[in-house]
Each structure stands twice: as structure tokens, then as C-alpha cells.
Amino acid sequence: MKGIAVLGATGSIGVNTLDVIARHPDRYRAVALGAHRNVELLLQQIRQFEPLIAALTDPAAAGVLEQRVRELGLRTRVLGGPGSLEALATLPEVDQVMAAIVGAAGLRSTLAAARAGKRLLLANKESLVMSGPLLMSAVRASGCELLPIDSEHNAIFQCLPPGSNPGAGPEGVRRILLTASGGPFRDWSAEAIAGATPEQACKHPNWVMGRKISVDSASLMNKGLELIEACFLFGLPPSGVQILIHPQSVVHSMVEYIDGSVLAQLACPDMRTPIAYGLAWPQRIEAGTDFLDLVRTRQLDFLAPDTTRFPCLALARAVADTGGLAPAILNAANEVAVTAFLERRLNFPDIATVIEWVLSRAGGGRAAGESIRSLDDVLQADAEARELALECCRNHGAATRSVHA
Numbered sequence: 001m002k003g004i005a006v007l008g009a010t011g012s013i014g015v016n017t018l019d020v021i022a023r024h025p026d027r028y029r030a031v032a033l034g035a036h037r038n039v040e041l042l043l044q045q046i047r048q049f050e051p052l053i054a055a056l057t058d059p060a061a062a063g064v065l066e067q068r069v070r071e072l073g074l075r076t077r078v079l080g081g082p083g084s085l086e087a088l089a090t091l092p093e094v095d096q097v098m099a100a101i102v103g104a105a106g107l108r109s110t111l112a113a114a115r116a117g118k119r120l121l122l123a124n125k126e127s128l129v130m131s132g133p134l135l136m137s138a139v140r141a142s143g144c145e146l147l148p149i150d151s152e153h154n155a156i157f158q159c160l161p162p163g164s165n166p167g168a169g170p171e172g173v174r175r176i177l178l179t180a181s182g183g184p185f186r187d188w189s190a191e192a193i194a195g196a197t198p199e200q201a202c203k204h205p206n207w208v209m210g211r212k213i214s215v216d217s218a219s220l221m222n223k224g225l226e227l228i229e230a231c232f233l234f235g236l237p238p239s240g241v242q243i244l245i246h247p248q249s250v251v252h253s254m255v256e257y258i259d260g261s262v263l264a265q266l267a268c269p270d271m272r273t274p275i276a277y278g279l280a281w282p283q284r285i286e287a288g289t290d291f292l293d294l295v296r297t298r299q300l301d302f303l304a305p306d307t308t309r310f311p312c313l314a315l316a317r318a319v320a321d322t323g324g325l326a327p328a329i330l331n332a333a334n335e336v337a338v339t340a341f342l343e344r345r346l347n348f349p350d351i352a353t354v355i356e357w358v359l360s361r362a363g364g365g366r367a368a369g370e371s372i373r374s375l376d377d378v379l380q381a382d383a384e385a386r387e388l389a390l391e392c393c394r395n396h397g398a399a400t401r402s403v404h405a
């Protein structure tokens with residue numbers, strides 16, 4: 001019986017993780033559940049899974065949850081506040097941590113899980129993008145098992161030789177072929193994309209996901225973040241990762257070897273497959289998904305991405321080449337710009353404009369490519385980039401209001 005902490009339990013990945021756990025009560029127990037402020041859903045999950053401990057990082061929401069838990073006579077202990085997710089991640093009863101908080105908010109708890117030597121099921125790609133060298137060295141120092149949950153990286157992991165060390169360039173690999181659905185605007189003209197609304201951006205053709213990652217998929221920033229993620233996870237330079245638009249989302253990614261072989265992982269687009277793989281590795285368990293019917297699929301297409309209509313991808317590749325603090329700056333600017341777009345304070349194309357502007361100014365006296373020495377370096381770069389991005393969003397606000405009028 002393995003104890004699982006699900007951080008981001010109320011989100012899309014968290015809910016899917018609990019679905020897989022519920023299918024295997026003889027193997028897994030959800031001992032810790034954490035989220036931000038969704039009291040109702042977390043309470044429902046506490047009633048179903050009876051974890052030892054639950055946490056909400058919003059202190060007021062945690063207070064409400066604690067009261068409701070007490071009224072219902074449930075035995076789950078409730079924690080609140082910013083440090084509560086780290087407490088969950090390092091609990092002795094926890095063997096595996098599903099890191100599924102969205103954005104930079106997941107950084108500290110992801111690092112805490114790695115340092116504590118827990119099996120780390122990594123969905124929170126932003127933490128790796130921000131602090132790749134720190135997180136990977138924490139993984140190596142503690143000897144923790146790092147299982148990528150992003151479907152593409154999970155596919156790559158499945159196609160690599162068994163026993164590949166985290167972050168070490170795998171032997172015999174020529175390059176990684178990272179697939180992307182292309183998102184909801186794949187076939188839209190630049191003019192149509194310019195007027196895109198949050199509702200349109202969040203309507204992904206193949207996946208049901210949280211709002212932030214849905215917008216990232218629509219701008220192809222998600223693929224840019226995944227490119228950076230892949231370089232850290234698998235120890236390859238950015239030039240060793242080719243991005244392919246694959247509208248069917250059936251081939252989740254591929255590994256090309258020096259002998260000309262290409263290994264691919266295929267599955268229906270359902271996050272329960274990589275989640276089940278991460279939980280059970282090196283075994284396999286049933287995940288509750290549909291099975292692939294290739295006769296019905298019939299066709300698998302692969303196209304080159306268009307970085308003119310989707311400039312975020314080119315920005316992310318440049319940042320991957322720069323390294324150091326540049327990915328943390330890109331990530332922070334993107335988070336601020338995506339929030340502004342979702343709140344209708346920014347037009348969709350201005351997400352890239354804001355990121356480019358911030359990248360050209362951030363770093364203070366230091367170069368963005370300067371190497372990361374500590375978590376403080378990352379947090380400082382993140383805070384500075386957020387401030388600049390907010391300023392830039394304000395400057396673009398007037399133009400946005402005229403488009404949405």
C-alpha cells in the first residue's frame with residue numbers, strides 16, 4: 001500500500017489522479033490532499049478518501065474547511081497557509097507526491113518532495129522550467145524517483161532505455177520528437193487569433209484541462225515550456241528537441257535513436273494513462289481509459305509549427321538556448337499575461353508581446369542567462385519579471401478594451 005499526496009487535488013490533474021487511485025484501493029491510499037481555496041470540492045474529496053491531512057493555501061478558505069470537517073465529525077487534520085503544501089509533501093506516511101499545482105505556486109512543494117526523496121510525479125512543469133538545475137540536483141541528491149506526468153514527457157520516458165538517469169543525456173538518442181496538438185487556433189488566421197476570447201482559447205480540441213494550461217496550449221507556450229522541461233528531464237540541448245504539430249494527439253511523443261529507429265508511445269488523449277504509469281511504474285495498472293482503435297483513427301498527421309502566428313514558441317526556444325534565469329523570467333511573464341488575458345485585460349497576441357518586452361528588460365543588473373545559484377535567485381527573478389509584466393499589461397490595457405468593446 002502506497003501513501004499518495006495529491007497537491008492540486010481540486011484541479012484537472014488532481015481529480016484524474018484521485019480517479020485512478022479510487023480504482024486501486026488495494027494499492028494506493030490518498031493520505032494528503034492539497035489545493036488553494038476550493039473548499040467544496042476538497043471537502044467532497046475528504047469525505048470520499050478520508051486522508052490523514054488536507055491543506056488549503058488560502059488561510060481563510062482553510063479556516064472554513066476546518067470548521068466544516070469538524071462539524072461533519074471527520075478525522076482529517078486541516079492545515080492552512082502558504083507553507084502547508086510543503087508539510088503535505090514531506091509527511092512520513094507519503095511515498096509518492098503528485099505535484100499538480102498550477103504555475104510557480106507549485107515550486108516550493110515540488111522541491112520539498114524532491115528533497116525528501118519521495119517519488120515525484122511531476123505535472124507542475126512550471127517548477128522545472130523555473131528552477132531546472134536546482135530541482136534536478138535535488139532529485140539526484142536525494143535519489144528520488146522522478147516520473148514525468150506531462151503526457152509528452154511520460155511518452156518519452158516510456159521510449160527511453162530503462163535505467164536512464166534523470167537529467168543525463170541518454171545514450172544512443174539522436175533527438176526527441178515532441179508532439180503538439182496545435183491547440184484550438186491551429187488553423188486560424190492571424191487576424192482571427194487577434195480577436196480570440198478566453199472562452200475560445202480554453203476550448204481545447206482534444207484535452208480537458210485547467211484554464212492556464214489551456215491558454216498556454218492555444219499560444220503554443222505550453223509546447224515551449226515543455227521543450228525547456230524536456231531539456232532538463234532528459235539532459236538534451238534545445239537543438240535535440242524537434243517540435244511537431246500532430247492534430248490527432250494520439251502519438252504523445254517519440255525518441256529517435258542514432259541507428260535510425262524511432263520509438264513512439266500512442267494512447268487515447270486521457271491524462272489517466274500517464275498518471276497510472278507514474279503511480280505504478282515499473283508495473284502497469286488499469287487506468288479507466290478507452291483503448292485506441294487505430295482503424296477508426298485511420299490517419300496520423302505531422303506538421304512543422306508556425307512560429308509567425310505562434311511567436312511564444314520561438315520565444316521559449318530562444319530562452320531554452322539562453323538558460324540560467326531566462327526560463328524563470330519567461331514563465332513569470334507568461335503567467336501574468338495569461339491571467340490578464342483570462343480577465344480580459346489583454347488581447348491574445350499581446351501575451352507574446354508582454355513576454356518579449358519583459359525578457360528584454362528583466363534581469364536588473366544581471367544577465368538573464370546567468371546561472372542559478374539558489375532558490376532566492378529564482379524567486380527574485382520571478383518577482384521582478386512579474387512586476388515588469390504587470391506594468392506592460394497596464395500599458396496594453398487601452399488597446400485591449402477597444403478590441404473587446
Ligand code: NDP
Pocket residue numbers: 007008009010011012013014034035036037038039057099100101102103105123124125126149150151207208209210211212213271
Ligand atoms: P487546474 O487549474 O485544473 O488546477 C490547479 C490546481 O492548483 C488546483 O487544485 C488549484 O486549487 C491549485 N492552485 C491554483 N493556484 C494555487 C495557488 N496559488 N497555491 C496553491 N494551489 C493553487 O490545473 P491543471 O490540473 O490543468 O494543471 C496542473 C498542472 O499540471 C499545471 O502545471 C499544468 O501545466 C500541468 N499539466 C496539466 C495537464 C492537464 O491535462 N490538465 C497536462 C499536463 C500537465 P483550487 O482549485 O483550490 O484553486
